[in-house]
Amino acid sequence: MDILTLCNKIKLQPQIKTRVFEFAHNFDFNTVDKQLKFFLIYEKMNDARLELQAILGEDEDNIKILTCMLKASADAYEIYKTKGISDKIYFDTMKCYTRFINETYKMTGRLYFDRYWWTARQAGCHLFRIDELEYEMKHIDDKIVIGIHIPSDADFSPCAVDKSLMKAKEFFTEYYPDLANAEYRCHSWLLDNQLKGMLNENSNIINFQNRFEIFDEGEIGTDFIEWLYNTESTDYSVLPENTALQRNMKIHLLSGGVIYNAYGRLKYF
CATH class of the missing domain: 3.40.630.120 (Aminopeptidase)
Structure with a gap:
């Protein structure tokens, strides 16, 4: 998966997509390879994000860090494929970028990325959207629990929630069997x-x-x-x-x- 394909599949806003491509075309991702890989380690992802911000420096509308998050998310596609997780879950999960920018636009009238503090979870394969809800493998104390999040565009009806919870149970049993009874x-x-x-x-x-x-x-x-x-x-x-x-x-x-x-x-x- 490359950044262009991912942006098109999640229908990233055209104005944002243009700026992402411009930055990606001129940026050496090798300079932040360590930080992006550390997104995959739950205990390290927040420090990695802070290090990434320091490396990127001044970042108008947070386009630089958005591009890096998208790069890490595109790379994560290989993990999904290796595990056999469906494209639907992958793209539903990564549509968070488009949703977050839309949410901010509705509140401020500006197109920019403000959820950089959150998306290492998606980029690091710690959080998945399964139908209407999102599920995060949260490390709390000495165990992992499944944290439930409610996206702003979710169908929150009891039937839809039931369906999502049932599919989540099946998902973790199949792809993360250690969490089958989490x-x-x-x-x-x-x-x-x-x-x-x-x-x-x-x-x-x-x-x-x-x-x-x-x-x-x-x-x-x-x-x-x-x-x-x-x-x-x-x-x-x-x-x-x-x-x-x-x-x-x-x-x-x-x-x-x-x-x-x-x-x-x-x-x-």
């Missing part, structure tokens, strides 16, 4: 118990929340604002009120309430 966890504002007072008990979010045993209420967070309101603003008075959750959450925030990023353990499939 624990599945989620760390998200979607697991905050306060949401039960803001939503109908039959809502998709509450249905998802009920799948988990909450073992830690977590820390106070504000990242939910980006996903729920499509903005980075923390001026709660101007938040939109287009859905019941937006309205109820706004009341909660304006009255001094906070939202927690809770930790949950999947109870069943």
